[in-house]
Amino acid sequence: MRMNSNRGAAGLALLILVSLWTPRARAIPPDPDNAALLYYQAFLSLAELSDGERKVIRAVAKGEADPNDRAREYIQKCRGAIEFAEAAAQVPTCNWGFRFSQGFDALMPHLSQVRFLTFVLVADVRTRAVDGNYRGALERCLLVDTLARQVGDDTLVSYLVSIAVRDSGHRCMIDVISKASGDASVLRWLKDELATRPAWKLTPVRPLKIEMEIALDAMQVGKLDAFTRIVSEDEQTRAKILAAANEDVLARGRALYSQCITAMLPILGSSLPYEQTHSQLEQLSGGFDPNDPAATFAGLMLPAINRVHTLGARSEAYVNAAAAGVEVCLQKINSGKLPATLPAGLPKDPFSGQDFQYERTDDGFVLRCQGKDLDKDVMEGFQFVVK
Amino acid sequence: MNEREDERWFDEQLERAVNGSTPVFDAESWRKTHAGEYEILLARHDRPDGCGVRSVWVRRAAGLAIAAVVVMGVALFFVDGPGSEEPVPPTLPVVRSATEMMTMRSLRLAYEQGGEEALNRQLDMALDRLGPRLNGLTTLRVVWDLDG
Numbered sequence: 105m106r107m108n109s110n111r112g113a114a115g116l117a118l119l120i121l122v123s124l125w126t127p128r129a130r131a132i133p134p135d136p137d138n139a140a141l142l143y144y145q146a147f148l149s150l151a152e153l154s155d156g157e158r159k160v161i162r163a164v165a166k167g168e169a170d171p172n173d174r175a176r177e178y179i180q181k182c183r184g185a186i187e188f189a190e191a192a193a194q195v196p197t198c199n200w201g202f203r204f205s206q207g208f209d210a211l212m213p214h215l216s217q218v219r220f221l222t223f224v225l226v227a228d229v230r231t232r233a234v235d236g237n238y239r240g241a242l243e244r245c246l247l248v249d250t251l252a253r254q255v256g257d258d259t260l261v262s263y264l265v266s267i268a269v270r271d272s273g274h275r276c277m278i279d280v281i282s283k284a285s286g287d288a289s290v291l292r293w294l295k296d297e298l299a300t301r302p303a304w305k306l307t308p309v310r311p312l313k314i315e316m317e318i319a320l321d322a323m324q325v326g327k328l329d330a331f332t333r334i335v336s337e338d339e340q341t342r343a344k345i346l347a348a349a350n351e352d353v354l355a356r357g358r359a360l361y362s363q364c365i366t367a368m369l370p371i372l373g374s375s376l377p378y379e380q381t382h383s384q385l386e387q388l389s390g391g392f393d394p395n396d397p398a399a400t401f402a403g404l405m406l407p408a409i410n411r412v413h414t415l416g417a418r419s420e421a422y423v424n425a426a427a428a429g430v431e432v433c434l435q436k437i438n439s440g441k442l443p444a445t446l447p448a449g450l451p452k453d454p455f456s457g458q459d460f461q462y463e464r465t466d467d468g469f470v471l472r473c474q475g476k477d478l479d480k481d482v483m484e485g486f487q488f489v490v491k
Numbered sequence: 492m493n494e495r496e497d498e499r500w501f502d503e504q505l506e507r508a509v510n511g512s513t514p515v516f517d518a519e520s521w522r523k524t525h526a527g528e529y530e531i532l533l534a535r536h537d538r539p540d541g542c543g544v545r546s547v548w549v550r551r552a553a554g555l556a557i558a559a560v561v562v563m564g565v566a567l568f569f570v571d572g573p574g575s576e577e578p579v580p581p582t583l584p585v586v587r588s589a590t591e592m593m594t595m596r597s598l599r600l601a602y603e604q605g606g607e608e609a610l611n612r613q614l615d616m617a618l619d620r621l622g623p624r625l626n627g628l629t630t631l632r633v634v635w636d637l638d639g
Contacts (some may be wrong), residue, residue, distance in 0.1 A: 155619055162615075208596035216593065216618040219611065261598045264610055334596050337604075408603055415607060 139198035139254050146188030147217040151181030165226035171234055179231060182224045189221060193247050198254035207318045208334045215265045218255055222248060222269045229276050238284035242294050248273030253304045260311045260407055267419045274422035278429060278486055285433040285490040295430050308412045309373045316365045319405050323358050325351050335404040348397040357401035364388055368409060378417050378455050382478045385410045414479050417454045424451035425471045425486040428460055432469060433490060442469055589620035
């Protein structure tokens with residue numbers, strides 16, 4: 105009996121010990137589960153660079169200058185920020201804490217910082233590539249791609265910045281693929297990475313829905329001053345809007361605007377060919393009677409949505425061209441020469457829905473879109489310098 | 492103002508701009524006011540790909556470019572006077588402050604007026620105007636200040 109009670113006491117003591125020990129083992133709080141918090145710390149850790157020093161980083165990132173010792177020193181100063189960005193890329197959720205309640209007056213200071221962080225990361229890519237560290241350079245390109253995804257689509261402006269970040273990363277990735285075109289193991293690794301990474305594609309649907317709600321809230325008699333500041337910087341135009349606006353005109357303006365955006369959303373969310381989407385959006389954007397103030401208000405509030413859509417297509421072209429370029433380079437390694445035609449089954453040109461047009465050149469090859477950017481009337485082309 | 496007064500006023504402005512004496516190009520001051528361009532020129536100069544005949548041409552071209560920049564610098568010195576502000580790109584909307592530049596309204600308007608290039612330019616300008624981020628030393632200094 106006594107032995108049993110001793111055992112019970114020992115068991116209890118053990119339980120107490122374990123319970124005391126366990127919370128201590130779990131006492132270290134977890135890292136942030138919101139990537140934006142890590143990015144904000146990255147922005148605070150960006151080095152205190154002068155205008156001139158920032159210009160050097162930008163020039164290197166854009167490929168306008170080679171990474172000399174000075175540029176390397178500036179990038180080194182931003183090492184802490186790069187480490188925060190690496191940590192942020194591991195966190196699936198990213199909420200920037202955008203204050204939707206402030207409507208069009210909401211501040212978005214993080215977007216400037218995102219752009220500069222992108223320049224730092226891309227400048228680091230180019231530095232690594234110059235040093236022959238192709239794998240490291242391409243890992244950075246993928247980091248930039250993650251940053252682009254995490255910039256997100258809270259607003260149309262965020263969406264546009266996300267696209268710009270993604271394009272910077274893939275433009276640079278194409279240059280690195282060119283440099284690494286003889287390195288089979290790096291290219292095979294990149295091919296696997298591109299194939300296994302979770303695919304992501306932002307569309308302007310969510311930001312446009314959010315913008316519609318904010319715009320409808322702003323098109324009210326009591327908020328006329330704010331409304332005029334949203335649609336024009338020109339004092340005369342503002343005065344005209346103020347003179348023409350009344351409850352009835354604004355109500356009709358809201359109805360027309362809402363009708364137009366509601367018609368655009370399914371088109372933007374569909375998988376219609378680029379040209380068809382462009383034409384339908386153009387039709388919807390252009391049908392406002394200039395003599396009707398309500399229609400004018402609705403037209404003024406509409407964003408240049410066709411350009412937004414085109415930029416999305418162009419960004420997809422960069423991504424697809426990089427993936428297709430890797431495959432062409434791998435075929436060159438296998439056979440000792442560039443293939444005569446584009447291998448089958450590669451990602452397509454989003455402007456035409458067809459394969460990229462493949463052309464061998466004196467110093468490599470070019471992948472050209474077969475459909476035009478209908479806003480600028482140009483065909484995109486991606487050059488791979490393969491020596 | 493009549494024509495004669497106009498001329499006199501213009502002469503006075505010119506005299507003030509060149510300080511009444513023969514103007515001399517101050518390279519050091521130019522370097523300070525155009526630090527960014529100077530850094531990029533240096534970065535380009537340090538490119539490792541220059542050798543042989545190409546390098547001679549590259550050096551000559553760089554020399555000509557620097558000379559052109561210096562000549563332009565002198566020309567601007569006369570036309571605008573020292574310390575004048577750089578011209579604002581035409582597609583950028585007029586904005587009140589760096590904070591104003593970062594509102595959704597202002598960024599959206601920049602995009603509507605000048606496309607993605609204008610939006611990106613405004614974001615870069617806002618960062619330049621808002622100033623640099625804290626570096627490690629500054630952060631430490633803040634901590635020391637807080638500690639008293």
